[in-house]
Amino acid sequence: MAYGLVDCNNFFVSCERLFNPSLNGIPVVVLSNNDGCVIARSNEAKALGIPMGCPVFQIREHTREHVVQLSGRHTVYGDISRRVMEIMGADVENLEIYSVDEAFFTLPFDDVERNHAFMADLVRKIQKWVGIPVSIGFAPTRTLAKIASHVAKKDRRITDGVYWLMRPEAIDIILRRTPVGDVWGIGRRLREALAQRGVTTAAQLAAMPSALVRSLFSVTTERTQRELRGDDCVAPSPITVAHNSIMNSRTFGHLITRRREVQDAVVVFAKMCAKRLRDEHAVAGLVTVYVRGDRYRQDVPFYANSCTVRLITPSSSTNAIVNQAMVAFNAIWREGFTYRKAGVLLGDITGDESVQLNLFDHENHARQRQLMQAIDNINSHYGVQVVTLAPDDPAGEWRPEHSHTQPGSSSLRIYTGMWK
């Protein structure tokens, strides 16, 4: 049994290079929202020593001058990702899409050489058809396959973009050369804790007694450790992974002190969450709202809080979710602080066919569902928010003094008018 991992190299940068070939061969980074952090780097940018997740202002000035900085375009990356995954899905078995630029799969043949030739072809095919360079690693476990794909990426000329980490001797050699912090599942905290015990390489972690790893850390870390030894511990996930939570949040471009502005943002996040729920034919039972100040600012008092509200009947109705988000928001809002970020998180998500209806909610639920569907249809037809629910109204009912509104009982008003 072996797992394959296909990994798109420097994915966001590679996408940008598709549209602008002059970016080839030079240092390029793609930035997060508000152009705050580096979220993708070309090899040339990595060579300049720019770390992943690095805030832009921390890049030394004379380095920054030589780097092309681009704002992220995640819709575009999503489209390109889909094309890569479609090609993979057509040629391999049990493709499990793990992230926008990675997927696990199992091998199509028993014969190693045949597999290798097939995979090397696949790497060339994706490069030719989509224009994205990928690397593929194979190993007895997913954790080892991640390490194998790193080897494939690093030593591309030797490996054809495909690397097999199957033989115990080969695994042993590679693990000795792999810093423990590069192992999938070992982050900064665990790396530091392990270093205190003299464990700095993946091989040393693999050699630790599993019971000790578990008692020092957690079952998750023990699983990681066993995977390094070749025990397959990560349960396979179904191809269509249902979400346990849906989140929408944003760091604001500047510090906000006005209630109205933060509240408007929360309403927008709640609406986007509700729309995604409906797209996934799901309903949520929990609505969490959180707000927080700027943890880096020493000169203003810091405040952060969150509140979770349960819906009496799980719902995907914008009205019900925005309503509960406002109840939660009102509970945590504090005047006199500055706010840097807010978000809405939906939890307890289930399929919408199995909603346990509250006795009094039956009729209301069916009507809500029809209304939401009508609104989604109109908006998707025109491609803009032609129809929207009332909460955007500055004189609306979402004021603190109206925070006792019960779920589902507030009136629904519809604006029709083009969005400017």
Add this chain to the structure above:
DNA sequence: TCTGGGGTCCTAGGACCC
């Protein structure tokens, strides 16, 4: 001056029940 967004899983501790 400037520090992302969207997820997952695990653990500890409290409330509550019999």
Add this chain to the structure above:
DNA sequence: TCTGGGGTCCTAGGACCC
């Protein structure tokens, strides 16, 4: 005054991932 044990469910918080 003495004041169980075992179970479930929920939540907050932490660590990790890309």
